[in-house]
Amino acid sequence: MDYFLELFLGGLTRGSIYALIALGYTMVYGIIQLINFAHGEIYMIGAFVALIVAGILTIYGFAGISVLVLAAIAAIIWACAYGYTLEKIAYRPLRGAPRLSPLISAIGMSIFLQNYVLLAQTSDFLPFPNLIPDFEFMEPVAHIIGSPELVILITTFVTMILLTLLIKKTKVGKAMRATQQDMSMARLVGINVDRIISLTFIIGSALAAIGGVLVASYIGQVNFYIGFLAGVKAFTAAVLGGIGSIPGAVLGGLVLGWTESFAAGYVSSDYEDVFAFGLLVLILILRPAGILGKARKQKV
Amino acid sequence: MLKDFKQSILISIWFVFLTFPLMAVRVNTTEQMVEWRWMTILWVAIGSFVLSYAWRYFLAKKQLKKKDDEEGGKHSKLQLLMEDMNFRYKAMGVLLVLALVFPLVFDTYQNTIMISALIYVVLGLGLNISVGLAGLLDLGYVAFFAVGAYSYALLNYHFDLGFWTILPVGGILGCLFGVVLGFPILRLRGDYLAIVTLGFGMIIKVVLENWSSFSFGPSGIANIDKPGLFGMDMNIDSSTIYIYYIMIALVVFTILITNRLKNSRIGRAWIALREDEIACVAMGIDMARTKLSAYALGAFWAGMVGVLFAAKTTFINPASFTFMESAIILSIVVLGGMGSILGVILGAFILILLPEYLRAFSEYRMLAFGAAMVLMMIFRPQGIISGIRTKYEYKELKEETDNG
Amino acid sequence: MAEKHKLLEVKGLTMDFGGLRAVDSVSLEVHEGEIAALIGPNGAGKTTFFNCVTGIYNPTKGDILLHPKGLPTRRLNGLKPNKVTEMGLARTFQNIRLFSDMTVLENVMIGRHCRTSAGIFRSIIRDKSVRREEQEIVESSYQLLKKVGLAEFANEFAKNLPYGAQRRLEIARAMATEPFLLLLDEPAAGMNPQETAELDQLICRISEEERIAILLIEHDMKLVMNISNPIYVMEYGKKIAEGSPQEIKDNPKVIEAYLGEETEEDA
Incomplete structure (x- = not known):
């Protein structure tokens, strides 16, 4: 039973990170029907910036969770800046182009950003300082769930609540939902669609950066390539849940996390990626709109 | 002119900010060393300044070409x-x-x-x-x-x-x-x-x-x-x-x-x-x-x-x-x-x-x-050389129309 | 004159989208040699009706029966669009859907696809029969272009054609599939009066010379009055009237439907 619980909570932790990144995919896709392939790279850049800031601070003698918070803030700022710039350079000029064009541009941007970090920094795995202390109150359950997992779960939970409030309760959120429904109509009623799109990228990037920081401090290392697999997995989660749907992204992330965790625990950890993609293929064949997605009829 | 210049300066500053942590700093957490690379930032500043001009120029050219295409379309x-x-x-x-x-x-x-x-x-x-x-x-x-x-x-x-x-x-x-x-x-x-x-x-x-x-x-x-x-x-x-x-x-x-x-x-x-x-x-x-x-x-x-x-x-x-x-x-x-x-x-x-x-x-x-x-x-979405559409021959018909 | 052969018979066609009933038990018939018209205000469900008939949607209820001459009757419900086209029913689209990066001639040649047979291996070997087939495709497509008056643009890209010409190209492309029934979805939309007059002539010519029956959708009922008979009128997914142009003109329901709409437009 403990083993099952451990896998369950491991899957939950992993899944909540996928969900965090998947939200960025789903929000962007919901508005401009583009797979933002470079989203995983934003996550990676977030992790890298956090590493650099945390690295400098620890070298100058700071330690503990406050360093992690500062690093996370820096990561969010820069990830948002990258997300914003990315959209302006690689996607905005392609608005109205054939569907394949922005997708290829996104793939190009993903390759570019990966290699930019590789060249500017290093191809090695860099160790991320251990900043999450072991909480005393966690000791009785330490064999099932550790303190880092708890931090991840709480952070993602709070972030998702904030996001839901932003989308449901604020004026900006309303504008975002309107733009998602019908872009030209939103423009007609006076919503600055370009700004909403930029904002979507910024919010998505912030979520990715949070995910990046959490994973980096959890796994303890960072590398230019981590964004790629995380990005693909998170996209899988978004599709699983029904792309364009925000609760769908969360659900998809959790389902994917559990699938991987249980497959690794009970079958073989070598094949966890195979299970993840197998699940994706299966869902797309059986229910292309995803678990919570609505099938959209194409207008003829 | 001045407007372009101002814009390019702003873009340059933006990119300096954007690339700062990744380009200017390199930390080595195992050896507790921070390496600052101020020169690369200078290059980023100059590079983005120049490139922003090129970007604007080509974007404007593309817009112009779009119009040309609509008016008749010339091939290279x-x-x-x-x-x-x-x-x-x-x-x-x-x-x-x-x-x-x-x-x-x-x-x-x-x-x-x-x-x-x-x-x-x-x-x-x-x-x-x-x-x-x-x-x-x-x-x-x-x-x-x-x-x-x-x-x-x-x-x-x-x-x-x-x-x-x-x-x-x-x-x-x-x-x-x-x-x-x-x-x-x-x-x-x-x-x-x-x-x-x-x-x-x-x-x-x-x-x-x-x-x-x-x-x-x-x-x-x-x-x-x-x-x-x-x-x-x-x-x-x-x-x-x-x-x-x-x-x-x-x-x-x-x-x-x-x-x-x-x-x-x-x-x-x-x-x-x-x-x-x-x-x-x-x-x-x-x-x-x-x-x-x-x-x-x-x-x-x-x-x-x-x-x-x-x-x-x-x-x-x-x-x-x-x-x-x-x-x-x-x-x-x-x-x-x-x-x-x-x-x-x-x-x-x-x-x-x-x-x-x-x-x-x-x-x-x-x-x-x-x-x-x-x-x-x-x-240039069509690539270096865009796909060439075959011109099909319809001989008999040409004669027909010539005669008629 | 003897009873005309019935080509298309739609009985009680219903199409639901979730909770919305876009087409509500509409019945309609098209006979040989007819130019039938389906008219109605915007959003009446005309295009949805077309999409059901041509296999793009699978209707919720009802029967779509095709009675090709000399062949057994076929039920079209749930058939894929390409099968419907193969059976001799071709269509055009309201929002022009040409292959914009292909030439005008090639667009028509695509229409010949389902009437020709060269597969991958034969295309690679390109023996005599394939070459002959290719030549046949080119010649017949060119003839069609001549018929709709686009021969001079044969090697232009479809996207560079003026709007009215694009509509005619869609007709030529549909005719290339050798249909006995042609479905035209708002062929005159966006055309100026002169272009519309030319289009009317073209449609009549197709009907008379090619012996193709036509079912067309029009939003503006004045345009169809000259050429179509019978006319079916739809509003809010339901058929509200059918009959000859004169009968339609005098039908109070139709007048109401259209007048109601016009006042909205004026406002």
Whole structure:
């Protein structure tokens, strides 16, 4: 039973990170029907910036969770800046182009950003300082769930609540939902669609950066390539849940996390990626709109 | 003027801020060292300032060109030259002669580089069928390349089968994989298809890495036979030349067949499918079958050239079949010109040979590929050479109208 | 004159989208030699009706029966669009759907696809029969272009054609599939009066010379009055009237439907 619980909570932790990144995919896709392939790279850049800031601070003698918070803030700022710039350079000029064009541009941007970090920094795995202390109150359950997992779960939970409030309760959120429904109509009623799109990228990037920081401090290392697999997995989660749907992204992330965790625990950890993609293929064949997605009829 | 200047200064400042942590700082957490690199920031400032001017200039030019196109549409000189059939035949003849004498003039090292460029030509032409002609974005194309390479390596290892036997088998196996994988997923929309094919590419790599009893795992398979020629013993030099000629033949074969297909009933259906799926089915084209044929045929070439790749390197392991390979092949197609055979060939040579010969530049290879893909999509989506539409002849009718 | 052969028979066609009933038990018949018209205000469900008939949607209820001359009757419900086209029913689209990066001639050649047979292997070998077939495709497509008056643009890209010409190209492309019934979805939309007059002539010519029956959708009922008979009128997914142009003109329901709409437009 403990083993099952451990896998369950491991899957939950992993899944909540996928969900965090998947939200960025789903929000962007919901508005401009583009797979933002470079989203995983934003996550990676977030992790890298956090590493650099945390690295400098620890070298100058700071330690503990406050360093992690500062690093996370820096990561969010820069990830948002990258997300914003990315959209302006690689996607905005392609608005109205054939569907394949922005997708290829996104793939190009993903390759570019990966290699930019590789060249500017290093191809090695860099160790991320251990900043999450072991909480005393966690000791009785330490064999099932550790303190880092708890931090991840709480952070993602709070972030998702904030996001839901932003989308449901604020004026900006309303504008975002309107733009998602019908872009030209939103423009007609006076919503600055370009700004909403930029904002979507910024919010998505912030979520990715949070995910990046959490994973980096959890796994303890960072590398230019981590964004790629995380990005693909998170996209899988978004599709699983029904792309364009925000609760769908969360659900998809959790389902994917559990699938991987249980497959690794009970079958073989070598094949966890195979299970993840197998699940994706299966869902797309059986229910292309995803678990919570609505099938959209194409207008003829 | 002043406005442009101001804007460029702002952009420059923005990029300095943007790249600051990654470009200016390098931390070493194990040795507790921080390295500050102020010079790189200066370069970023100057670079982004200059590039912002270029960006504006080209964007404005693109807008202007759009208007031109609407008013009549002019083709570039290169494009017109390429459409001149007479010139094309002559150029092809010259190129073929050059290709044939190449190994006699250059050494083995050059030949090896040329062979890998030619391998990418075939891969590019194969992917061009599904991406360029039929508009099916395949991000796991390298999986079929792996199928070909492993089928030769394994059949050669276990059953001692020769290169020439396996060459068609590799192609057919690639094709079969294409059909089996393509069948369930081809009704998916374009971007879903991209992600699923990406998944397939990764699954195949994971399986090759972990199913050791089948594929020998990450250590790969060594001592694969080189292609034989009536049982002759060949040294490295002559066998490289031999492979080079096989490769030339394969390229010519590929060009011939893809060209025929492109200008056939099937090829037209592929292009129509790319342009508009709904109109396409409403015109009586079976979408599933047409997509599957494009996907499987693209896979055929990858499988075939995979066999040759294994024979050339005599050693393969899963590391040769990563997503990056798929991305390189895709950028060849995109840069060269989607749907254009000539463009894809040119794209393969530029993308593979340039980094080989400009060694200093080779570090920046993938960076440049990525940037080129973005810039191409924005400024020249049709690629270096856009697909040439065939002008069909309708002789009798012309006479008819002349007489009447 | 003897009873005309019935080509298309739609009985009680209903199409639901979720909770919305876009087409509500509409019945309609098209006979040989007819130019039938389906008219109605915007959003009346005309295009949805077309999409059901041509296989793009699978209708919720009802029967779509095709009675080709000399062949057994076929039920079209749930058939794929390409099968419907193969059976001799071709269509055009309200929002022009040409293959914009192909030439005008090639667009028409695509229409020949389902009437020709060269597969992958034969296309690679390109033997005599394939070459002959290719030539036949080119010639017949060119003839069609001449018929719709686009021969001079044969080698232009479809996207560079003026709007009215694009509509005619869609008709030529549909005719290339050798239909006996042609469905035109708002063929005159966006055309100026002169272009519309030319289009009317073209439609009549197709009907008379090619012996193709026509069912057309029009939003503006004045346009169809000259050429079509019978006329079916739809509003809010339901058929509200059918009959000759005169009968339709005098039908109070139709007047109400249209007048109601016009006042909205004026406002």
